[in-house]
Amino acid sequence: MRFWIAGTFAALALASLWLPQWMLFIMTVAIARGLVVLGLLLLLRAGLVSFGQALYYCIGAYSAGALGRFFGISDIFLEMLAGAVLAGATAFVLGFLLARYRGIFFGLLSLALSMILYGLLVKTEALGSTDGFNIARSTLFGARPDEDWVRYAVLVASAAVAALAALLVHRYLQTPLGRLAPAIKDNEIRVEYMGASARQAVHVKYVIAATLAGVGGALAATTVGHIDPEMAYWTSSGEFIFIAILAGTGNVLAPFAGALVYGAIHTMAYDLSPNTWQMSLGVSLLLLIVFLPEGLFGRLRFR
Amino acid sequence: MTAVLDAKGLCKSFGAVTAAAEVSAAIEKDSVVGLIGTNGAGKTTFINMVTGYLKPDRGEIRYEGRDITRLPPREITRLGICRSFQIPQLYGSLSVFDNMLVGLGIVLRNAGLAGYFSRGNVWDTRAVPGFERPAHEVAEHLLARFGLLADRARNAQVLPGGARKLLDIALTMAAKPRVLLLDEPTSGVSAAEKFGIMQMVLDGARAEGATVLFVEHDMEVVSRFAQRVLAFYDGRIIADAAPQAALQDPQVKRYVVGNRA
Numbered sequence: 001m002r003f004w005i006a007g008t009f010a011a012l013a014l015a016s017l018w019l020p021q022w023m024l025f026i027m028t029v030a031i032a033r034g035l036v037v038l039g040l041l042l043l044l045r046a047g048l049v050s051f052g053q054a055l056y057y058c059i060g061a062y063s064a065g066a067l068g069r070f071f072g073i074s075d076i077f078l079e080m081l082a083g084a085v086l087a088g089a090t091a092f093v094l095g096f097l098l099a100r101y102r103g104i105f106f107g108l109l110s111l112a113l114s115m116i117l118y119g120l121l122v123k124t125e126a127l128g129s130t131d132g133f134n135i136a137r138s139t140l141f142g143a144r145p146d147e148d149w150v151r152y153a154v155l156v157a158s159a160a161v162a163a164l165a166a167l168l169v170h171r172y173l174q175t176p177l178g179r180l181a182p183a184i185k186d187n188e189i190r191v192e193y194m195g196a197s198a199r200q201a202v203h204v205k206y207v208i209a210a211t212l213a214g215v216g217g218a219l220a221a222t223t224v225g226h227i228d229p230e231m232a233y234w235t236s237s238g239e240f241i242f243i244a245i246l247a248g249t250g251n252v253l254a255p256f257a258g259a260l261v262y263g264a265i266h267t268m269a270y271d272l273s274p275n276t277w278q279m280s281l282g283v284s285l286l287l288l289i290v291f292l293p294e295g296l297f298g299r300l301r302f303r
Numbered sequence: 304m305t306a307v308l309d310a311k312g313l314c315k316s317f318g319a320v321t322a323a324a325e326v327s328a329a330i331e332k333d334s335v336v337g338l339i340g341t342n343g344a345g346k347t348t349f350i351n352m353v354t355g356y357l358k359p360d361r362g363e364i365r366y367e368g369r370d371i372t373r374l375p376p377r378e379i380t381r382l383g384i385c386r387s388f389q390i391p392q393l394y395g396s397l398s399v400f401d402n403m404l405v406g407l408g409i410v411l412r413n414a415g416l417a418g419y420f421s422r423g424n425v426w427d428t429r430a431v432p433g434f435e436r437p438a439h440e441v442a443e444h445l446l447a448r449f450g451l452l453a454d455r456a457r458n459a460q461v462l463p464g465g466a467r468k469l470l471d472i473a474l475t476m477a478a479k480p481r482v483l484l485l486d487e488p489t490s491g492v493s494a495a496e497k498f499g500i501m502q503m504v505l506d507g508a509r510a511e512g513a514t515v516l517f518v519e520h521d522m523e524v525v526s527r528f529a530q531r532v533l534a535f536y537d538g539r540i541i542a543d544a545a546p547q548a549a550l551q552d553p554q555v556k557r558y559v560v561g562n563r564a
Contacts, residue, residue, distance in 0.1 A: 176408025183405045186394040193354070193392065194478050195380035196409040 001170055001251070004302040008253060009163035013156045024151040028223045030263045031158045034256035035216035036240050038169055039209030041249045045173075046205055047185030048102065052110030053240045055117050056087040056210040058232035060217025062127065063087070065227045068136050076138040076157050079218045087214025091207045099203040114232050121229035132228025135221055158219050165212060166252040172208070173252075177201060242281070246288060248298015257297050307332040307514050308384070308482055313352055313362035315538075322348040323359065324538040330482070330514060335505060337529030337546065338518045339559055344535035346518045347389065350484045354386045355379040366482070381413050383481035389490060389518075391471035395460035399451055399470055402459050403442035406477040411438065431479075441477070448507055449473045464491045465500075472504055476511065483508050485517040489524060497521060501528050522550060522560060534559050 016024055036057050043050050060083030067073040067082050094113060101109055122130050137144075138154050145153040172178040180201045183191050188198045221227045230236065239262070247258020269280035288295070306329035315323040322345050330336055338346045351357040353364055355376040363372045371379055394402050407428060414431045428434040434441055446452045449469040454462060459470060472488060488504055489497040501517075501524055508515045519525050525532060525546055532549035534542040536558040542549045549555055 176405075176412045179401075179405050179408050182397055183394045186396050187392055189388075190392040190394065190474070191409070192376045193380055193386060194406045194409040194474065195377050195413050197377055 001302045002167060005163055005166045005170065005253060008256075009159040009166075013159045016152060016155050021151050024155050025223065026263045026267065027260065028151070028155045028158050029220060030259040031155075031162045031256060032216040032220035032223060033240065033243060033262070034259040035162060035165055035219065036213040037243045037247065037255035037259060038165060038252060039212035039216075040240055040244045041252070041255055042169065042173075042181065042205045042209050044244060044249050045181040045185065046202060048202065048205075049107045049241065050110040050206075050209070051107045051234065051237050051241065052112070052114035053209065053213045054232050054234065054236035055110070055114035056091060056213035057217035057220070057236065057240075058114070058117055058121070058227075058229070059083070059087045059090055060214030060219075061221035061227045061231050062121070062217075063214065064218035064221040065127075065133060065135050069133060074136045074139050074222075075142065076140055076154060076219075076222055077161075079138070079222055080161060080215045083214035083216075083218030083221075084211045085214070087217070088207055088211035091210030092203075095203040095206045098206060099199045111234055111237065114237055115234060118229050118232040121232060128228070130229060132226060132230075134226050137225070138222045154223055158223075161215065161219070162256060165215065166256070169208075169212075170252045177204060181205065242285060244295075245285065246296060248292075248295020250294065250298035251300055251302060253302070254295060254297035254300070258295070261296060305332055306330060307367060308353065308516075309365040310349075310353065311363050311365075313349070313359045313364070315348055315352060315357060315359050321538045323352065326362070326538070326540055328533055328540060328543065330516065332514055333512070335508075335515045335528060335530045336517070337525040337532045338516060338535065339520070339522070339525055339532060339549075339555075340535030341559060344559075345538040346535050347486055348538075349535070350386060350486055350516070350518065353379075354384060354484060380478055383479065384484070385475045385478045385480035385482070386484040387468075387472045387475040387486060387488060389486040391467040393459040393467060393470055393474070395458070397459060398456050399446065399459055399462070400439075400442060400455040402470060402474060403445060403477055404438060406474045407438045407441055410478055445473045445476055445507075448476075449503060465493070465496060468492060469500065469503075476507055480508070480511065480513045483513045483515045485515065487518050487520070489519065489521060497524055498527065526550060 016027065036053050040050060040053055063082040063086040064079035067079055098106060098109060121127060137150055140153055140157060180191065180196060184198050184201060191198045217231065243255065243258045243262045246262055247254040265281060265284055269277040273280065308330040310326060310328050313323045313326040326349060338349065340346050348357065352359050355374050358373060363370055366382060366384060371382065394405060397405065411428055411431060428438045428441055429436060443452065446455055449472065451466060451469055451473060454466060462470065468488065468491060472485065475483065485504065489500055492500055505515065505528060529546050532544060532546050533540050534549055534555045541558065542552045542555045550560060
């Protein structure tokens with residue numbers, strides 16, 4: 001699996017040398033979304049559906065934006081680090097509340113929290129209110145890539161970060177704590193009576209998921225070049241769940257592949273019928289749930 | 304003999320129903336104790352209070368001298384008081400082998416030996432006192448002891464009733480019990496298999512040096528395997544004696560065994 005993860009992202013970075021700029025953009029955004037969905041995978045495996053990952057996606061994006069706006073920093077790695085730290089710290093605090101809940105209560109509470117952030121951002125003039133604000137073009141380790149190479153450099157950087165994240169999550173899933181995920185989904189009573197705290201395990205997963213969403217948000221912000229409160233809106237969380245269902249949760253590469261397919265469906269649907277593109281997404285989700293309930297890539301196993 | 308588990312004056316009621324009224328029992332180390340009584344007599348309530356699932360309204364429970372009355376189940380389990388369930392509590396979507404591995408992973412973590420990056424089947428449980436081998440071997444060993452090795456790759460939820468029961472007990476054994484509480488280990492098991500299963504479980508417990516308490520309705524099983532019997536009726540212990548004496552007790556005959564001789 002380690003080989004597959006490293007190989008996939010290396011091949012992606014290499015193949016991108018021949019791809020047009022607009023495709024580099026789509027792929028980088030897919031990696032950003034894939035990071036969020038990778039976190040969602042951890043929660044889903046434990047039976048928890050978070051309708052509020054957009055909260056951390058948005059925190060990551062605004063952390064990156066704030067670095068540029070208030071400190072003049074535009075380094076892509078520092079932006080992602082800031083997004084990860086702020087999102088992770090927020091999740092650590094909120095986790096004490098959320099780790100107590102399961103099922104629909106967990107889902108709706110997480111949704112409510114993301115909508116609170118949306119409400120706050122809309123009212124905050126200093127952060128651009130509903131309009132948000134623009135973010136300066138990314139630099140890497142202080143170097144400013146040539147105009148034609150910015151998108152490629154950002155893609156390579158994000159592929160490297162995504163590969164690292166996928167490797168760490170894959171490894172984590174094999175640890176005793178990681179293996180608790182399906183056990184928590186199946187039978188929390190047995191988990192407690194083997195001597196483990198299900199709540200603590202959920203808390204850890206929640207923080208990891210938020211950290212990944214923070215990285216994804218920062219990456220999306222610097223790629224798109226603009227952020228606004230819509231990133232915290234519930235439809236944004238819905239997108240991540242859509243991708244998770246589309247891709248499946250069977251392995252750590254599925255979220256990224258799923259995000260790419262989602263991007264492709266989205267782009268094509270918008271191209272074919274600008275006014276009813278949501279319908280195309282809906283139909284494809286419907287077909288998927290009926291014919292491939294484990295997702296497009298959920299059944300794939302890597303050796 | 305010293306009491307490993309000491310319950311004093313336990314009371315518990317659910318509304319108007321009294322599930323435990325001044326229940327006291329001192330359990331000696333290495334003993335095998337049978338808990339008998341009709342449904343609703345308070346046997347499972349007693350087990351639930353000892354393992355922390357229910358908090359008694361009054362009274363206290365000491366384990367090796369330490370007050371464990373208010374501890375949550377996971378902490379009591381970590382101390383070595385482990386239970387199996389009347390209705391097996393398994394990880395249904397996981398294979399039999401993975402059920403064991405998840406359980407051993409928890410034991411490993413609680414021993415402070417599992418870093419976040421110890422991996423898959425190579426978890427090293429050898430440093431955990433009493434294991435002496437890696438996790439997958441411990442799992443295989445326990446599954447073999449309970450005759451489940453052939454089912455190792457099957458999903459827990461598709462196992463037949465008897466095998467589910469055994470897996471539930473094997474999981475409990477993986478937690479390294481020093482006091483083992485078995486809630487009706489032979490219910491739902493065919494009469495022909497009962498003795499074999501009890502023998503298997505008690506051999507396992509003896510090998511681990513665990514004290515055993517088991518809830519049982521079959522008096523033949525009780526008189527054959529228990530060294531001591533606690534008879535429950537209406538939330539109280541009405542007899543506490545060796546099996547033969549307890550089963551001859553007139554109150555036990557009347558309220559528990561059922562024949563009004």
